[in-house]
Amino acid sequence: xxxxxxLLVPLLLLAVTACGGxxxxxxxxxxxxxxxAGGGAKTKIVIGTFNDFGYQSLYQEYEKAHPEIDIVERVxxxxxxxRRVATNLATGKGAADIEAIEEGWIGQFKANPDxxxxxxxxxADKLASQWPEWKWKTSQSKDGRQxxxxxxxxxxxxxxxxxxxxxxxxxxxxxQVSRLWSTWDGYIETGKKFAAAKLPxxxxxxxxxxxxxxxxxxxxxxxxxxxxxxxxxxxxxxxAAFDKTIEAIGAGLSAKITAWSADxxxxxxxxSFATIACPAWMMAYIQEQAKNAAGKWDIAxxxxxxxxxxxxxxxxxxxxxxPEAAFALASWLTAPExxxxxxxxxxxxxxxxxxxxDPVITDxxxxxxxxxxxxxxxxxxxxxxxxxxxxxxxxxxxxxxxNALTRVEQGKQTPDEAxxxxxxxxxxxx
Amino acid sequence: MLRSWLYRLDTKASPYLYILPFFALFAALSAFPLLYTxxxxxxxxxxxxxxxxFLGAANYLTLLADPAFWNALFNTVSILVLSTVPQLLLALLxxxxxxxxxxxxxxxxxxxxxxxxxxxxxxxxxFGQLFGRDYGLVNWVLGVxxxxxxxxxxxxASSHAAISAMVIWRWTGYNALIYLAAMQxxxxxxHEAAIIDGASSxxxxxxxxxxxxxxxxxxxxxxxxxxxxxxFAEPLLFGGGQPGGGNDHQxxxxxxxLFEAGFGRFDLGFASATAWVMFALVLVAAAVNYLLIxxxxxx
Numbered sequence: 001x002x003x004x005x006x007l008l009v010p011l012l013l014l015a016v017t018a019c020g021g022x023x024x025x026x027x028x029x030x031x032x033x034x035x036x037a038g039g040g041a042k043t044k045i046v047i048g049t050f051n052d053f054g055y056q057s058l059y060q061e062y063e064k065a066h067p068e069i070d071i072v073e074r075v076x077x078x079x080x081x082x083r084r085v086a087t088n089l090a091t092g093k094g095a096a097d098i099e100a101i102e103e104g105w106i107g108q109f110k111a112n113p114d115x116x117x118x119x120x121x122x123x124a125d126k127l128a129s130q131w132p133e134w135k136w137k138t139s140q141s142k143d144g145r146q147x148x149x150x151x152x153x154x155x156x157x158x159x160x161x162x163x164x165x166x167x168x169x170x171x172x173x174x175x176q177v178s179r180l181w182s183t184w185d186g187y188i189e190t191g192k193k194f195a196a197a198k199l200p201x202x203x204x205x206x207x208x209x210x211x212x213x214x215x216x217x218x219x220x221x222x223x224x225x226x227x228x229x230x231x232x233x234x235x236x237x238x239x240a241a242f243d244k245t246i247e248a249i250g251a252g253l254s255a256k257i258t259a260w261s262a263d264x265x266x267x268x269x270x271x272s273f274a275t276i277a278c279p280a281w282m283m284a285y286i287q288e289q290a291k292n293a294a295g296k297w298d299i300a301x302x303x304x305x306x307x308x309x310x311x312x313x314x315x316x317x318x319x320x321x322x323p324e325a326a327f328a329l330a331s332w333l334t335a336p337e338x339x340x341x342x343x344x345x346x347x348x349x350x351x352x353x354x355x356x357x358d359p360v361i362t363d364x365x366x367x368x369x370x371x372x373x374x375x376x377x378x379x380x381x382x383x384x385x386x387x388x389x390x391x392x393x394x395x396x397x398x399x400x401x402x403n404a405l406t407r408v409e410q411g412k413q414t415p416d417e418a419x420x421x422x423x424x425x426x427x428x429x430x
Numbered sequence: 431m432l433r434s435w436l437y438r439l440d441t442k443a444s445p446y447l448y449i450l451p452f453f454a455l456f457a458a459l460s461a462f463p464l465l466y467t468x469x470x471x472x473x474x475x476x477x478x479x480x481x482x483x484f485l486g487a488a489n490y491l492t493l494l495a496d497p498a499f500w501n502a503l504f505n506t507v508s509i510l511v512l513s514t515v516p517q518l519l520l521a522l523l524x525x526x527x528x529x530x531x532x533x534x535x536x537x538x539x540x541x542x543x544x545x546x547x548x549x550x551x552x553x554x555x556x557f558g559q560l561f562g563r564d565y566g567l568v569n570w571v572l573g574v575x576x577x578x579x580x581x582x583x584x585x586x587a588s589s590h591a592a593i594s595a596m597v598i599w600r601w602t603g604y605n606a607l608i609y610l611a612a613m614q615x616x617x618x619x620x621h622e623a624a625i626i627d628g629a630s631s632x633x634x635x636x637x638x639x640x641x642x643x644x645x646x647x648x649x650x651x652x653x654x655x656x657x658x659x660x661x662f663a664e665p666l667l668f669g670g671g672q673p674g675g676g677n678d679h680q681x682x683x684x685x686x687x688l689f690e691a692g693f694g695r696f697d698l699g700f701a702s703a704t705a706w707v708m709f710a711l712v713l714v715a716a717a718v719n720y721l722l723i724x725x726x727x728x729x
Binding site: 079086087090108114260261270393396402406410412428429 | 477478479480496498558559562563564565566581583584670671672674676677678693694695696
């Protein structure tokens with residue numbers, strides 16, 4: 001599942017569709033399992049997810065195989081879901097047996113691991129090899145407790161418009177395009193050639209937010225050191241990602257559109273920008289926003305080769321009364337076979353090693369993106385990557401830096417002024 | 431003896447019994463949370479942690495020393511004024527027009543309320559699109575008249591204007607209906623006498639109607655002010671769901687500031703302190719309003 005804070009508007013709409021899928025929103029406030037002691041009584045397992053995890057048919061399959069289990073799902077929009085989980089954990093009441101948590105929020109929850117079951121104690125260590133090491137470690141607390149099982153990932157690629165590339169006299173074949181930008185410098189150089197063609201109302205990339213996030217995500221260390229100290233100011237990689245984005249803006253390549261705004265959505269359709277760094281979940285977003293642009297978008301490799309943005313985990317809050325039954329369900333839902341089913345139905349990109357060499361993924365092409373072999377492209381970007389450690393407040397810190405980039409882009413501040421203001425805001429967040 | 435005592439008890443105590451349900455609910459749902467919020471505001475109270483260290487007034491001192499708080503207060507007041515003043519003037523004018531004889535009176539009066547029935551989220555999403563920089567309708571119209579494109583969300587004044595437009599659209603009709611109801615109680619003979627003396631429609635509005643419905647105006651000003659101080663959904667959705675209120679917090683209102691602390695950083699202690707300061711500010715604003723509006727003279 002995707003997610004960045006700031007998707008409220010599209011998510012409100014998504015949530016409406018998601019709820020139409022036959023799930024009862026929140027049902028009641030007594031999610032804990034009803035005692036299974038009474039002979040034939042069913043064990044109720046409540047699972048809280050957001051947006052669309054694509055689990056509906058899996059629940060039925062599981063209930064058929066385990067008649068003693070009754071699964072109830074609560075679905076909400078991403079922000080609302082995570083706020084509810086935080087509140088439920090704080091008040092000690094109301095958390096579901098299984099709660100899905102997105103990468104951007106997992107750091108906050110990891111900082112208080114006492115609220116969750118250590119899945120190692122339930123036998124998760126035997127499953128560890130299913131996931132790439134970085135995915136496994138992302139939901140591990142500092143003291144080594146395993147809080148989550150990985151659901152999907154958001155491998156990075158670069159989406160681009162073949163029609164606009166052709167007009168600008170650039171190659172359109174994805175292999176050739178990938179070769180243009182093995183590095184971000186190559187990307188900016190390509191952008192300058194694109195800009196030289198002076199296509200009306202079209203810029204090379206959408207705006208600073210997505211580009212900055214993609215570059216930063218490739219650094220070995222990001223906003224946090226592994227001991228949870230914030231290194232925004234001392235880690236040169238952060239400023240480098242900031243400066244590289246400013247360089248691209250300075251070269252006049254940005255459409256200056258704020259990500260997840262109405263103009264951004266319209267821009268996919270109208271070709272306001274020719275490229276955008278694309279996590280796997282962005283494919284679904286582009287297809288939704290730019291229905292009439294089928295075949296115009298294609299997907300090449302990301303400059304720098306690898307990277308991840310987004311993806312979720314299933315966790316077991318300690319409030320749940322049936323950790324064993326909940327763990328059995330969570331590990332079944334995240335097993336390679338089930339992840340493959342979800343991928344085929346919804347496109348949520350799997351997080352298990354085994355599938356990256358499986359024909360389910362490697363042979364998968366997306367017709368909307370000119371039959372691009374997206375399975376292969378995204379697996380390459382996540383299978384070999386080194387994960388960056390995500391600390392508790394990474395999301396808020398990135399928001400402050402995004403705002404700084406936008407201020408520079410709008411000409412309100414110089415890069416240094418914007419950076420300094422962001423650093424002041426970061427101190428307040430901590 | 432007993433009977434008369436029971437009778438006295440009935441007359442004395444019953445009224446209190448009748449209003450008890452309200453006050454019981456008020457105590458449980460308003461007074462208790464209010465006081466508990468005060469207690470929380472004195473602590474380092476993170477939503478995710480179990481330990482809550484006592485801080486005393488530290489949260490309040492941090493709050494008052496935070497430039498972002500004063501920025502949020504300025505934004506709130508600015509949006510409040512920009513939305514309330516035109517809204518109430520427009521509502522008065524509309525009510526005045528509708529209080530005269532019109533064909534299809536009920537239809538016009540009912541349609542006043544329609545904008546108020548739409549959900550805030552829908553209004554905010556639609557207005558967000560109208561005020562889009564590249565493909566927004568407002569900029570398109572401005573473009574037709576040769577004016578340049580405005581990046582509405584980027585600037586302080588322009589974002590305040592856009593958010594105020596949502597509020598005005600949603601609440602003008604509602605206030606007009608309240609004024610209209612009050613105008614029904616203004617004696618028709620006053621208007622007739624004024625007409626004979628040759629007063630114009632606007633003169634009658636100013637000299638007769640407004641003084642006569644003064645209590646209602648005070649009511650709407652105070653209610654709008656309280657609503658404006660708590661402005662939340664409009665700026666939140668205008669900023670794409672981010673509580674920051676724009677890239678330079680240029681339209682972050684006090685409630686967004688509170689929300690960002692409480693449910694973005696999960697710092698409930700600080701958010702509670704903000705809530706109490708806001709409560710005090712609302713009281714001050716209501717008092718100032720009352721004093722100002724009281725000066726509208728009765729005839």
